[in-house]
Amino acid sequence: RQWKAEFHRWNNYMMDWKNQFNDYSSKKGSCGGL
Template identity: 80%
Template sequence: PNGTLINGTRWPVFTSTEQKYLTLNTDTSEILTKLRAQQCRFWKFFFPKVLEMTGNIDEAEREWKAGFHRWNNYMSDWKNQFNDYTSKKETCAG
């Protein structure tokens, strides 16, 4: 990891800008860059944005539940009134 020569391939010094690394396997060694950069990008940039956007989801959920509860009560009252109306079956006298 300090720039030494391994089997004819120079092991690059790792820097934060280039992020070069040497693959060690039974095939020929390769020098590649930015191991798992996409996965790290998700956790470093995308996930914090998701947390920021959903940080107040508890409050939004409480508001939604309260609104749903009001609507549900309204629908129950409406259904009771409608059932009263249809059970009377008043006819118009004419």
């Protein structure tokens, strides 16, 4: 199914973005969630 592949790709993209954001936040030293 096409939509499943698209969803999987989008999900991976969001996870990657969240990981980068968390890494940036922890490097900054801030301890506040979104």
